[in-house]
Amino acid sequence: MASLVFYLSATVLLAQSTVAFNCSKQPIYVDIHKRAVHDSPVFQYGSFIGLGTPAQNQSLWPSLAQNHTSFASKDYCKNNTTLKDCNKSTGGFFNNEDSTSFVEIQNFQTLDQAQDKLSGFFGQDTLRLYTHYFETDGASQTLLVNSTIEVADEGSIIPGRVGMGSSSTVLRDLAARDMIAGKTYSLYIGQGFDRAGGSVNGSNVFGGYDSGRFTGVPHKYPMNIANVNPMSVRIKDIVISSSNDNANVSLFDNTVFTDMKSRPADFEAQITTEQFPISFPYQITKNFMDRLGAEQDNTWGDNSLKLKNAFNGTLSIVLEDGFTITLPSEVLMNASNITPIQSRDEKSIDPFYLGAAFLGQVYLMADYETNNFFLAPAVQKNNMVMPQTFCPKSTPLAYVRPQQSSWQKQGLIGAVVGGVIGGLGIIAASCCIWITWMRRKDERRLKRELKKNSQMKMEQMDIEEAPTFDPPPTSMNAAKAMFWRKNKPGMTF
Numbered sequence: 001m002a003s004l005v006f007y008l009s010a011t012v013l014l015a016q017s018t019v020a021f022n023c024s025k026q027p028i029y030v031d032i033h034k035r036a037v038h039d040s041p042v043f044q045y046g047s048f049i050g051l052g053t054p055a056q057n058q059s060l061w062p063s064l065a066q067n068h069t070s071f072a073s074k075d076y077c078k079n080n081t082t083l084k085d086c087n088k089s090t091g092g093f094f095n096n097e098d099s100t101s102f103v104e105i106q107n108f109q110t111l112d113q114a115q116d117k118l119s120g121f122f123g124q125d126t127l128r129l130y131t132h133y134f135e136t137d138g139a140s141q142t143l144l145v146n147s148t149i150e151v152a153d154e155g156s157i158i159p160g161r162v163g164m165g166s167s168s169t170v171l172r173d174l175a176a177r178d179m180i181a182g183k184t185y186s187l188y189i190g191q192g193f194d195r196a197g198g199s200v201n202g203s204n205v206f207g208g209y210d211s212g213r214f215t216g217v218p219h220k221y222p223m224n225i226a227n228v229n230p231m232s233v234r235i236k237d238i239v240i241s242s243s244n245d246n247a248n249v250s251l252f253d254n255t256v257f258t259d260m261k262s263r264p265a266d267f268e269a270q271i272t273t274e275q276f277p278i279s280f281p282y283q284i285t286k287n288f289m290d291r292l293g294a295e296q297d298n299t300w301g302d303n304s305l306k307l308k309n310a311f312n313g314t315l316s317i318v319l320e321d322g323f324t325i326t327l328p329s330e331v332l333m334n335a336s337n338i339t340p341i342q343s344r345d346e347k348s349i350d351p352f353y354l355g356a357a358f359l360g361q362v363y364l365m366a367d368y369e370t371n372n373f374f375l376a377p378a379v380q381k382n383n384m385v386m387p388q389t390f391c392p393k394s395t396p397l398a399y400v401r402p403q404q405s406s407w408q409k410q411g412l413i414g415a416v417v418g419g420v421i422g423g424l425g426i427i428a429a430s431c432c433i434w435i436t437w438m439r440r441k442d443e444r445r446l447k448r449e450l451k452k453n454s455q456m457k458m459e460q461m462d463i464e465e466a467p468t469f470d471p472p473p474t475s476m477n478a479a480k481a482m483f484w485r486k487n488k489p490g491m492t493f
Contacts, residue, residue: 021182021369023391027208028142028180031132032190033201035059037092039074045193046091047162047204048139050128051149052099057128058092060162062187062204064273065228067111067165069127070118070150079154084301091160096151101126103146110150111167115228118155125149127170129206133385147173157274162204166223166230166368171206180207183368184390188213188378189359195276195300196360197334200380205387211399212386214363218374218396219323223366227351229270231366231373235352236266237318238284240291243329244312251280251287260287266320269352271359277304277342278317279353285344296343299336307337315341317358323375325361365396 034043038056046059051071058071072090080086096102108122127147132139148169152159163169164185171183186209190202203210223230238251254260260283267281280288288294289305297306311333316326333339340357365374369392376398386399 021392022178023181023389025179025181025207025389027387027389028129028174028206029131029133029208029210029385029387030129030204030206031201032062032188032203033192039093039095040088040090042088044089044091044160045190046160048130048132049162050130050141051094052096052125053101054099055128056092056094056098057130058094058160060091060160061158062164062189062273063161064187064231064271065112065115065165066161066163067167067169068122068148068150068163069170070120070152070159070161070163072159073120073151073153076152076154076159082156083158089158091158094151096123096125099125101145105148108148111169112163112165117157118150118152118159120150120152120154120159122148122150142179144170144173144177144179164204164366166225166371168368171368174206181389182207182392184208184366184392185368186210186213186363186365186390186396187359188363189273189356191360191380195302196331196356198360200360203385205390208387208390209363209365209396210382210386211388211397212384213379213382214376214396214398215379216376216398218363218365218376218398219319219321220372220374220395221321223368223371223373224268225371227270229272229274229351229353230371231271231364232268233271233354233375234266234268234320235317236320238280238288239316239318240288240313241316242311242313249291251284251291257287257290267352269354271354271364273356273359275302275342275353275355276300276357277302277340277353277355278357279342279344279350279355281352282344282346282348285341288341292339294339294341297338299338303343305339305341305343307333307339310337317354319375325358325375325377327357327361331357331360365390367392369393 030047030049032045032047034045035048036057037044037059044059046061048057049060050057060069071094072092074093074095076090076093077086083089096104102123102125104121104123110116110122124146127144127149129142129144130139131142164171164187168183168185171185174180175183184207186205188202188210191198191200192202203213221231221233224232239248240251241248249256251257252264254263264281264283269279292311293308294305295308297304299306312329313332314326314328315332316324318324327340331340340355361378362375363378365376367373367390374396388396390396
């Protein structure tokens with residue numbers, strides 16, 4: 001009886017988990033790259049999303065902190081003077097008066113009250129999520145009608161953002177309307193924006209992930225919902241590697257940096273898209289400056305450190321579980337010697353951050369149904385887009401390329417196949433030549449036979465005897481003459 005109850009309970013739980021998430025739903029892929037946006041004079045880097053009826057296309061930056069998707073109002077730059085090049089960096093502008101589907105919501109309580117740096121008004125309108133796999137192809141759209149959005153009149157941050165925080169309204173609406181499998185999301189931020197200085201584009205996948213964008217088995221971490229940026233990891237080591245002398249130096253090593261009495265403890269860092277540089281504890285930052293001769297700089301307005309001399313090396317961040325993320329030399333130092341490491345005041349109590357420079361090297365996959373997320377090494381240049389459903393409570397699987405034998409790897413199969421095909425080609429060509437030659441030979445023989453027959457016919461005509469006729473009758477025998485004419489009417493003379 002007990003075993004029967006156990007099996008019944010297991011069946012009910014399995015049925016509940018199956019009903020809860022419709023994992024047959026295909027994900028919604030939205031690419032990230034530069035494009036023309038509404039009422040802006042320049043192309044801007046961001047997620048390809050439109051708003052309103054008719055559509056006012058925008059280029060929105062993914063935010064792991066904000067929960068609302070926000071847009072700059074048409075008057076945002078008139079009311080805001082703190083943002084540099086405001087009219088070129090908002091991701092576009094939205095005029096709610098031009099949208100026939102916009103409805104304002106009075107007295108709406110924002111989900112971002114604790115960290116919101118924007119002020120404006122809220123409403124509902126149609127979000128247009130554009131799926132655009134290749135720049136040369138046209139885009140299809142997924143319509144999310146009556147979605148809650150924020151229209152910013154002023155603020156201290158860039159307003160054009162896709163809210164992908166733990167209470168994301170976009171994920172909530174998509175999942176509640178059975179448009180995706182669940183509240184899951186994946187992000188590759190890319191490097192095609194000015195601060196990163198690269199050319200690789202990024203992508204969002206709502207309800208799924210791009211299996212070709214990462215490699216290996218993803219590393220799983222719990223979210224810390226108490227943080228503004230809920231996805232946090234613990235860092236246990238940071239290693240600088242030089243290509244000149246192959247030396248590896250840990251910024252945690254108190255035998256190298258003797259002003260530290262002991263090795264520093266692990267520390268927690270929040271993964272964020274709100275800034276580009278990486279923020280380390282003061283002592284670790286100081287060690288970095290001492291090792292590479294870095295100094296304070298604010299060229300980009302984010303307090304990134306600048307190296308006095310060029311450095312051809314890498315910086316590796318080692319997480320608590322051993323997962324290591326390496327910033328290559330072109331990321332660790334740009335053409336102006338500016339690094340992605342942020343300066344830090346000794347008395348600062350701000351959180352430590354792993355910004356967009358970090359996200360340019362990893363693929364992030366978030367399961368907000370279980371409050372877990374995954375990190376894996378990103379495939380920088382992905383020639384194929386392969387969106388897969390990210391069912392809640394599951395682990396994403398990277399695309400595994402077919403195994404190649406040693407012959408395939410060395411190109412021997414190609415050589416053999418090429419040789420066989422080439423040999424068959426030679427045989428086919430030889431057959432064609434032989435057939436053509438035989439046909440011409442037959443034609444020549446036929447001509448000879450016809451000529452020979454013709455000659456033989458002429459010879460026969462030359463020796464053929466002329467026919468003989470009876471001579472005409474003489475006048476002396478009239479009776480015979482009459483008889484001759486009567487019997488041979490066809491002969492006349």
